[in-house]
Amino acid sequence: MVRYSIIHEKNPREILLLRGSGCRWRKCAFCDYHLDCSTDMEENDRINQEAMSHVTGVYHHLEVINSGSFPELGAGTLQALVDLCKKKNIHTLHFECHWLYRDQIAPWRAAFSRVGTQLKVKIGVETFDAQYRETVLKKGIRETDPASIAAMFDECCLLFGLSGQTVDSMTHDISLGLRYFERVCVNVFIENQTDIKPDVDVIRAFTENVLPRYADNARVDILLNNTDFGVGAKEDGHEK
Template identity: 45%
Template sequence: MNRYSVIENKFPREILLLKGFPCVWGKCTFCDYILDNSISEEEINKINFEILEKVTGKYKVLEVINSGSSFELPKKTLHKIKEIIKEKGIEKLFLESHWCYKNKVKEMREYFEIPIIFKIGVETFDFKFRNEFLNKNAKFKTVKELKEYFDSPCIMVGIKGQTREQIDKDMDIILNNFNHSTVNVFVENSTKIKRDEKLVKWFKEKYKFLDENPKIEVLYNNTDFGVGD
């Protein structure tokens, strides 16, 4: 499992895949990413401290991800992140969170004392597909409501059951409402959710221009950021 990488193209930054406690929700139908967690705080901190020592401050920007939300990282790990931020002169931080932690986002921003781009796994702005088919439990109704708490939506494309119209709407929303977004092309895993190859082919052809869009990062594989397995 690679847990440290450097992203050199859009939004250059160092990125860490840390360990956390189990995801607070953990019921999304498409996700087996939550298997990378632990209930042993000692184990979590040991791994995380080792990875955090790899940070150089090369771009003064750091992204921290884990198998869930940043709020599921132990306090000692959060404190170590803060130490590294000061030690390496980090000026901007990327974190991620589930919608259910929305009321704690402000507290986290204040804790780190530097600008944070908070990512959220939206998957789609189609309310029914997001919450019934994907079982995301992210029940915001509007883009405005989402932006009250979060900065950067992560969108998923290429799932059987999705439509071109849904994807078109999602792409329109992220292109016109956010300064940073991530598009994940679905890769089959141990869940029952299937990939729609025709939809993926259509997306890659129609939205190839996103590869050059400075505001949107497209992940064609789960490990395109250089972390994971």
């Protein structure tokens, strides 16, 4: 598994894909992405230390993703990340986090802030249509007001390519994301082992009518493939 990568373009940063205990939520209807995990935290720490050894601090900017939320990385890996940020002079660190861990964000913001690192926490809202999000996607975000979500999280992910989405709905989601959050990451849905299937017409509508509008926006990342950040593919070149 490729666990280290560098993005040189928009928002240049190093990226780590680390392994944690696994997503505690595990109910999102579209997701089978929570398979890269283990309850053997010692082995996770060892794998994560190896991945972290590649970080140079070249951009003083690091993003950590895991198949779940950052608290699931465990105290050992999180403390190692604090030490790494201090050693490599990382001024900004991005984490991903589910709504259910929102109370754990503030203490970790403080811990990283003590070594000079600003934490940016990203939530997968997928869409601001709360009814669709909760009844179809089963995201488990009780809050419907984007401003209230943004009061705790800095960045959001959106998921496009689902039946029912339109150019207007996708544009509206990105607009709300940009209004309330510092950054927006758009993921285009790729077929996986869940019952939810990508809608090719929606994906075409996105690539033809929505993507061109935001492709050069420095606050918008667009992932047409879930390995576009350069991590997550197997070392032999095959996707996981």
